Amino acid sequence: MADDTVTPGARGMFGDFAPALVEYTDDLLFGQVWERAELSRRDRSLITVAALLAGGNTEQLTFHLAYAKQNGLTETELIEAITHLAFYAGWPKAMSAMAVAKQVFASAD
Known part of the structure; x- marks a missing residue:
């Protein structure tokens, strides 16, 4: 379950x-x-965040960025993944994802 x-x-x-x-x-x-x-839950989270970013599905990123942290990814690793994906998925998608990450991480503190 x-x-x-x-x-x-x-x-x-x-x-x-x-x-x-x-x-x-x-x-x-x-x-x-x-x-x-x-695959580990950590790896699944990283893949999911990458897929959501690439598809421009920022609404779903709110949940999955927080879930990725629960699954062992650090904020630094997630920020780095988003930065890296800017070159493969597109700058605007990465900028939108980074805005979501900043909001998610700020509310977690």
Whole structure:
């Protein structure tokens, strides 16, 4: 089953509106995919942050940057990853992601 820090967000946003999406998020994505032993949760977080940045999905970055820290990535590592991705995913996407990171990290302090 998904981590308790994950389920309230999806359930709170969409539980009554889209219960199947919440179930898939909790049971399949976070319950099965994220728990596969072939990659660590830390590595999965880094990959997810990179994919979200590359796709311009900054709204999802708010959760996943905080989750990446829970999974062992440091703020310094995440900032470096965003900086590195500027050259591969695009400068505007990296700048938008960095703005989200700055906000997420400031609220965590």
